[in-house]
Amino acid sequence: MKFSVSKQAPWPDRRPAAGWLPLAVSLLLAVVPAQAQQPAVPRDTSFTTYSAYVKARKQHPTISIARPPVPASIRSRTNVPYCRLPEGRELRLDVFYPKARRQRPYPAVLLVHGGGWRSGDKSQHHAMAQQLAARGFVTATAEYQLSQEAPYPAAVQNLKAALRWLRAHAPSYRLDTTRVAVWGFSAGGQLAALVGTTNGNSLYETGPCFRSHSSQVQAIVDVDGILAFIHPESGEGDDSKGLSAATQWLGSSKLARPELWQQASALSHLGPGTPPMLFINSGVARMHAGRDDARRQLTALGIYSEEHTFPEAPHPFPLFNPWFAPTLEYTVAFLRKVFEQ
Numbered sequence: 519m520k521f522s523v524s525k526q527a528p529w530p531d532r533r534p535a536a537g538w539l540p541l542a543v544s545l546l547l548a549v550v551p552a553q554a555q556q557p558a559v560p561r562d563t564s565f566t567t568y569s570a571y572v573k574a575r576k577q578h579p580t581i582s583i584a585r586p587p588v589p590a591s592i593r594s595r596t597n598v599p600y601c602r603l604p605e606g607r608e609l610r611l612d613v614f615y616p617k618a619r620r621q622r623p624y625p626a627v628l629l630v631h632g633g634g635w636r637s638g639d640k641s642q643h644h645a646m647a648q649q650l651a652a653r654g655f656v657t658a659t660a661e662y663q664l665s666q667e668a669p670y671p672a673a674v675q676n677l678k679a680a681l682r683w684l685r686a687h688a689p690s691y692r693l694d695t696t697r698v699a700v701w702g703f704s705a706g707g708q709l710a711a712l713v714g715t716t717n718g719n720s721l722y723e724t725g726p727c728f729r730s731h732s733s734q735v736q737a738i739v740d741v742d743g744i745l746a747f748i749h750p751e752s753g754e755g756d757d758s759k760g761l762s763a764a765t766q767w768l769g770s771s772k773l774a775r776p777e778l779w780q781q782a783s784a785l786s787h788l789g790p791g792t793p794p795m796l797f798i799n800s801g802v803a804r805m806h807a808g809r810d811d812a813r814r815q816l817t818a819l820g821i822y823s824e825e826h827t828f829p830e831a832p833h834p835f836p837l838f839n840p841w842f843a844p845t846l847e848y849t850v851a852f853l854r855k856v857f858e859q
Contacts, residue, residue, distance in 0.1 A: 560666050562633075562636050562637040562664065562666060563637065564633075564634075564636075564637045565632070565633040565634060565637040565638050566637075566638075566639075566642075567583055567642055567834075567837050570834040570837060571583050571834075571838065573832075574832040574834060574838065577832065578830075578832060581838045581839060581840070582838065582839045583837065583838060583839075584645050584836075584837060584838055584839050584842035584843075585645060586645055586648075586649060586842075588648055589648060589649065589651070589652035591616060591617055591618070591652050592614050592615060592617060592648060592651040592652055593614070593615055593616075594612065594613065594614045594615075594648075594651075595612070595613045596613075597610045597612065598610060598611055598612070598613060600660065600679060600680050600683035600727070601676065601679040601680070601683065601725065601727035601728075602726075602727070603725065604725075604726070607663075607667075609660070609661055609662065609663075609676055609679070609680070610640075610660075610661055611640065611658045611659060611660040611661065611680055611683070612640060612641070612644065612647070612658065612659045612660075613656070613657070613658045613691065614644075614647045614648050614650075614651035614656075614657045614658070615651055615656045615657070615691045615692070615693075616651055616652070616654060616655075616656075616692075619692055620692070622694075623688070623693055623694035624654055624655055624656045624691070624692055624693060624694060625654075625655055625656070625693075625694050625697035625698065625699065625853065625857050626655065626656040626657070626658070626684050626691075626693050626694070626697070626698045626699070627647075627650055627655050627656070627657045627658075627698075627699045627700070627701050627739075627853070628658050628660060628677065628680055628681055628684065628698070628699070628700045628701065628710075628735075629643045629646060629647050629657060629658065629659045629660075629701045629702065629706075630659075630660065630662070630677060630701065630702035630703070630706035630707075630709050630710050630713075631643055631659065631702075631703065631706045632702070632703045632704025632705045632706040632707065632742075632743075632834075633664070633704070633705055633706075634704075634705050634763035634767075635664060635665045635670075635673065635705045635709075635763055635764070635766070635767035636664045636665040636666055636763055636766060636767065637664070638664075638704075638705070638706070639661075640659040640660055640661045641659065642659075643659050643703065643836075644659060645842070646701075646836065646842070646845075646846060646849075647659050649846050650846070650849065650850065653850050655853070656684070656691045656692070656693045658680065658684060660676070660677060660680040661676075662676040662677055662680075662709075663676055665763070665766045665767040666766075669766075669767060669768065669769035670767050670768050670769065670778075670782055671721060671722055671782070673767075674709060674712055674713055674716070674722045675722050675723075675724050675725060677700070677713050678713060678722050678723060678733035679725055679727040679728065679733070681698060681700070681713070681732075681733040681734075681735065682727060682728035682729070682731040682732065682733050683727065683728055683731075684698065685698070685728070685731040685732060686728040686730075686731045695732070696736070697736055697737075697857045698734070698735050698736055698737075699735055699736065699737035699738065699739060699853055699857075700713050700714050700735045700737075700738055701738075701739040701741070701849065702739070702740065702741065702743055703741040703742060703743065703834075703836050703837075704741070704742055704743055704805070704833065704834070705743065705763075706741075706743065707740040707741045707742055707743015707744075708740075708743035708744050708745075708784070709743070710738055710739065710740055710743065711738055711740045711743055711745055711784035711795070712782065712783075712784045712787070713733075713735065713738075714735045714737075714738035714784075714792070714793055714795070715738070715784045715787040715788055715789075715792050716787050717733075717734040717735065717791055717793075718734065718791075719787070735793055736793050736794075736856070736857070737793050737794050737795075737796070737852070737853060737856045737857065738793055738794070738795045738796070739795075739796045739798070739849055739852065739853075740784075740795060740796070740797050740798070740809075741798045741799075741836050741845065742798070742799050742800050742802070742805040742806060742833055742835070742836075743805070743806075744783075744804075744805060744806065744807040744808060745783065745784050745785045745806070745807060745808030745809055745811070745812045746783040746784075746785040746786075746807050746808030746811070747764060747768075747772065747779040747780070747782060747783050747807075748772055748776060748779050748780060748783070749783075749785070749807045749808050749811075750807075751803060751804060751806075751807035751808065752804060752807035752808070753804035753807075754772075754807075755771065755772040755779070757771055764779075768782060783808065784808075784812070785808040785811060785812055785815075788812060788815045788816065788819070789819070790819055792816065792819065792821055793821075793856075794821060794822040794823060794852075794856045795812070795813075795816060795821070795822075795823045795824075796823070796824045796825075796826075796848065796849065796852040797809050797812075797813070797823070797824065797825045797826070798825075798826050798827075798836070798845055798848055798849070799825070799826070799827045799828070800827075800828055800831040800832060800833050800835050801827070801828065801829040801830055801831055801832075802832070802833045805833055809825070813825060822855075822856065824848075824852055826844075826848050828841055
């Protein structure tokens with residue numbers, strides 16, 4: 519068999535004509551689906567489960583990352599779009615729900631990750647969401663706009679949209695729209711408390727997504743999230759060595775705009791319509807700033823609350839054994855009590 523080799527001009531003589539590359543890019547973008555054209559957002563990976571583990575095990579060498587087996591009794595759907603923002607950004611969540619289709623619908627829990635409002639990931643609480651689903655809850659872990667992408671109040675507005683999405687899709691998951699809770703850890707706990715104490719607040723009810731549905735919650739679980747930014751117990755807002763995480767998220771220092779920092783504090787929104795609250799805390803006092811004040815106000819209002827503290831635990835305790843299991847049990851017992859399951 520003979521092979522013929524055609525002679526071609528050297529590479530420099532075969533360069534595309536000027537203007538070819540921009541034209542090709544334009545043609546490519548014209549056929550790329552809209553959801554693939556997500557805006558580029560810098561990814562902060564300073565808070566991950568593993569990095570938190572490496573840090574925490576220096577003081578707690580016997581801990582381990584909580585990775586319980588995925589229960590066989592649940593189903594899941596991941597990376598489900600729950601809201602498309604006006605600029606084209608698509609927000610996503612992961613849903614876990616019981617396989618059994620019982621006659622009475624299941625209560626729901628939206629889980630919110632931490633990471634200083636600028637890091638973290640919705641997958642960090644998959645284990646908690648899966649175990650809650652095995653106990654008879656429809657659960658979802660949602661992403662939200664972090665501070666590099668959009669400052670306060672965008673994250674709160676995102677999470678309200680996620681709650682509306684859950685109610686809009688209630689039939690698909692046998693979800694009880696009258697029994698919905700929000701659960702959050704660290705910055706996610708602060709967000710969960712703020713989401714739950716601002717039921718019906720027009721500041722946070724924005725955007726086009728599922729506006730005909732309610733974002734109200736009937737229970738709040740705050741896991742080591744602060745209740746007040748400006749408070750004697752709070753350590754937030756120290757910008758002496760660079761902008762703090764709270765300053766980056768709120769877009770202004772607490773000295774320049776203290777009223778904004780108060781507005782973003784759940785303690786400022788407690789009232790007769792506040793749902794029951796569960797506080798689960800580490801031994802790091804500044805991570806539950808305002809909690810005791812909140813509990814006193816809730817008691818005066820006749821609203822049920824609980825507090826459970828692990829005095830020896832580091833801040834990221836719900837991600838690790840031995841604290842994962844009791845955190846789960848406290849959550850389940852509280853929700854069953856307030857939802858009268």
